[in-house]
Amino acid sequence: MSTEMTTMNAAEELLGEAPSGLNLDKAVRYGGLLALSMIFVSLVGMVVGLDSRQILYWINPDVYVNHPGGVGISLGDIALFMWPLLLGAAVGNEVVLEGMVGRKRGVGDLLNGFVVGAVGGLGVAFMTMLMGWDREVDPDNGVADYGLRDPLVNWNEELYILLTFNRGWAFALWAWPLVGGVLAAVGASLRLMPDGIRKAAVAAVVAIVSVSIFQFLVDDLFEGVGETIADPGRLSNFFNDDPGAGRERVDSVFDGLIEFIYAQRGGLRLQGVILVGVAAAGLSLVGSYVTRGRVTKARKDYFDTPLPERTKSTAALMVLVSLALLILPFFTGKIVNELLANVGIFLLLALGLNIVVGLAGILDLGYVAFFAVGGYTTAILTSAGRGDAWPDWIPLFVNDGEPVLGGWLVALVIVMILAALTGLLIGAPVIRMRGDYLAIVTLGFGEIIRLLFLSDWLSGYFGGAQGITNIEGADFGPLGTVTGVNPRSVFYLVIVFSAIAIYISWRLEHSRLGRAWMAIREDESVAEAMGINTVNMKLMAFVVGAVLASFSGAIFSAKVGSIFPTSFLILVSIIILVVVIVGGMGNIMGVIVGSLVLIGVLGGPKQPGLLQEFSEYKLLIYGALLIWMMLKRPEGLVPNVRRSRELHQDEFLQDAWLKGEVDTDDEDGEVATEVAPA
Template identity: 85%
Template sequence: MSDITADVAMTELADGLSEATEVVKGAFEIDRSKAVRFGGLLALALVFISLVGMPVGMDGRQILYWINPDVYVNHPDGQGLSLGYVALFLWPLLLGWAVGSEVVLEGMAATKRGAHDLVTGLVVGVIGGLGVSVLTMLLAWDREINPENGVPAYGMRDPLVNWNEDLYILLTFNRGWTFALWAWPLLAGLLAMFGAGLRLMSDPIRKAIVAALLAIVAVSIFQFLVDDLLGGLGETIADPGRLSNFFGDDPDAGRPNVDSVFDGLLDFVYAKTGGLRLQGVIFVGVVAAGLSLLGSYVTRGRVKAARQAYLDRPVAERTTSSAIGMVVIALALIILPFFTGKIVNELLANVGIFLLLALGLNIVVGLAGILDLGYVAFFAVGGYTTAVLTSAGRGESWPSWVPLFVTDDGEAVVGGWIIALVLVMIFAALTGLLIGAPVIRMRGDYLAIVTLGFGEIIRLLFLSDWLKGYFGGAQGITNIEGADFGFLGTVTGVNPRSVFYLVLFFSAIAIYVSWRLERSRLGRAWMAIREDESVAEAMGINTVNMKLMAFVVGAVLASFSGAIFSAKVGSIFPTSFLILVSIIILVVVIVGGMGNIMGVIAGSLVLIGVLGGPKQPGLLQEFSEYKLLIYGALLIWMMLKRPEGLVPNARRSRELHQEEFLQDAWLKGEVDTGDDEGEEGDAVATEVAPA
């Protein structure tokens, strides 16, 4: 009896052992070349980021207010994990996650997840960490302490500006390079393993962890915004009488100072010197994870079902409900500036200016498929025309019949800006025609370069001494009056809230126009041209006129933005209209989602709002130095991985993934491609692609 049990136990043990050895064996059966490739990539990325100066530059921003006083560079008294370290730690996590990704084709079994994923992650991280170790070693080797004053000097500092003591201290955790030698591979390895481990978890848990991490970082780096919003809201709740001051310039005027009701919460979460306290981290993490788990278990599938139910409703009903939604959003936006501080309002005004530009470019690039790299020219024309019409400081060469909407005492004429705007529109439309006509029949890529040339020509003309009497050359035009709307108030840069409203008004117009155009005959013609110009022409579309229309509409929208810009800034210089602006707007449109209005709005909010415009600071001041690099990287990455953008236009993304759709359809047996007539298959794909 007991023998049998022992036997069974033995067999079970043996089975268990062999299973365990299987697992251990399996754990080391990793795709070595892939691991090494990703590891090398990680090493390169970490070294590049270090040399570019990101970790040191962002070391000033604390994420965690924490423990160790002797580690941090810019905060000798500071304590904790800085954004600089996060900029490095992020990559092992991401690449550890990415190394486990695989293309899953229909009909193929996905590889089994298991311990080998963790090992792969570890290998990737260790190799990446070794890259940093080598960098630290090189730094240490190049480091020479000046015997006279004890200041360390670096030989390679000459070409490489970030090759310095700050980087050395940061990378060695201020513990000497021998520490960094083993600490980095270990740290990166563990982080990458964690990243890879995320794939082994069940969906809800993974989501909860990611949500917690993101929330901690977001709450920490947006501390200023959270302070601003909760502070303002809390004060209003504590003293509702402040609402009566809402239409004044300063909500605080004449009210006693009150403490925001959220002060306690803010003090609990944030440290005095910036960054989250440990309790704040736990609080934010738990709340985010909890919400995510709640979301996963309670609403599982319901959101999708609700969306489907909504989409299944008749069009008329949907229009009503979306109209109601729009009104709600509009009201929310109108009230929003009262709760936010001056800086956030300024930020929103900037976002709006670029949103207008992006909406215009979206029509040109997104709908009509014309890659206009000189789009900034229309912005410049709008700005300069407004300046010429509303500034007493315009050049002296203007004949007197060119109107000037400034009174003799140098005040803006009431409504003058509106009349100016009409002229601006006309000029912008003419410029659109002038620039559009010569390029309209060119091949797409030639058109891009030639429009870029036009953009430069226009800027150079504004800059030149030749036209200095008109546009002021490099000195530009100053003393531009704000837009005076009589009893509605004056819009100037001093009052960002007023700029915000002006921008909001025009953005609403632009959004409405884009939305209507997209569904109009003209919009469909544009999309047809974008898809295939010859076919569109064969279908009877006058491609030349339609493309010119796109140019004109885009130009007018950009000129609105230019007019607001000049009223806001109060002075205008050729340096505000570099090619850079065109490219940043292009990035906004592409990252958001070409041809999709929601995408463009999201793109401007995220990119211009958070990272900042070409000269305008964004929410993340720490990133301002690196934002252009990030823009470039984003553009490449989006084109490679997701050319349809973050919020894709359904039709556009179908076009971009035509082949994949065809493949899917073929696998499902929906299309008969006629065996080997591949070309015909292409044509069929558009028809069968799911709507």
């Protein structure tokens, strides 16, 4: 198109001669940032704390059990060495507008990267020098104190040894700039590589790290599949996980492969690294050759299809994913199933919050209150251990220490009604407030409800700090009883409810109500002037969200078997918010991805994730993720087209202008005919 051509020419003219790429000023600044990042990561203890989890072993761990210099690359090493790679790559980052030609890249960029890494490395080396000053004289001296040891818990010998590669600070002083520089240059070189190779390299690294991180899952899954091949009969047991504590290891066809790839506890053997890396890189290369951009095109087509026509392919995709999810727990053991059940509980919460925050734009920080209401109501109705103060006419669905058939479902109906009422009670006073006041006041309500559950005053009802114990599971007759003892059963229950929640969100989003919510999110006072009763509509979103959260609470209560006020801290609200935001506000797929990645891998507020080593650091990571997402990618990992438009309106308009999609006043009719797709 002619307009585009002129734009490109103009861009080239504007840029003129390409600069060499070396930008010392910027590189030194990034280097400083790098040094700070690495020192921070070291001092919060991630380097030492995560060192126990190996990603790959250089040396076969069976041979050297306690190799002093470390036997491979650990998560701690990654936490440290990823910074030079990332910042090395970031230093070459430039904004290139669509339709313009980027600067030619060359050796200058590599040099830039090297300087970043060298400066950063020097920073770390300087710290090790400070730490080890006395040791040079006498190795028995500990780490120099300077009065830092007392407040800083991680200023210790272990860190010193790790940071100096166990060779003293004199070695670190020249090795660190070199290592940092080379790594950062490697990072910078990513931008020099041809697209295909870069993608392959990234694919290989991602594959290696994830195969290692998911070792437990992979191991468990393969073992389960192997067992099933040996004994297909075990599939018939629908709700119950295998009886007894832990399965016995059965020899299976996959044992050889697992043994080949993994050393102990998640670490890959070198051969495994090569196998996985080559496989991933190969797949990426071959894949891109075979499909030649057809996948990208298919994806683009999918997102360009107007919504009504898209529903069919979406439904097909959904069915596929849910089938895979349904089958998965049959092949995995208790620990993985427990994890999946936790993911499900938080997914359900996140889906509810997504309606409130993502669709209606109400920032509810007291969302945990509805989770608590669901949990406590279920507990009161299904636990013989509930407080004595309850009058007899409040039903109790327990018979001789056994749950009553269908009792949980009846309780659920009551839970739903109570949650809706709580939603109205909390929602009514806050719904007219400014968005940010609303956030704090809902947070206050969340705390009030928790404090009431905790108080001595109402302990006859809610048990105070002792909570309510002996909650019975949900009895579904022939299908079995859902309890925490059988995480698989919890998983299925939660999946059913998540499916319901997804259906509800999806239907509501594309209805009269969804449009009204969107309008409110965009401009509340105009929405009101256009005849939308904003108060009622917002209350409705609030209540729908509350009911979904209460379902999650009901399942949680049946799963855990006992609940305490400490399960319902504000922290829970915030973690759910992080899940929704990281996944992508207003996007169901995003929420699913968000809960799988965050709750599944890092873990929930109290629930461990796949990476148990992270449990200490996960809250820090959540905080950092939240900041980073808001700054760099507020639309989330899986963006909702509309939401990202809203958050990047300037860029979006610029792109649209460059593509000639924005109509201009003068040539109204002409543009319309020119751009209209055939």
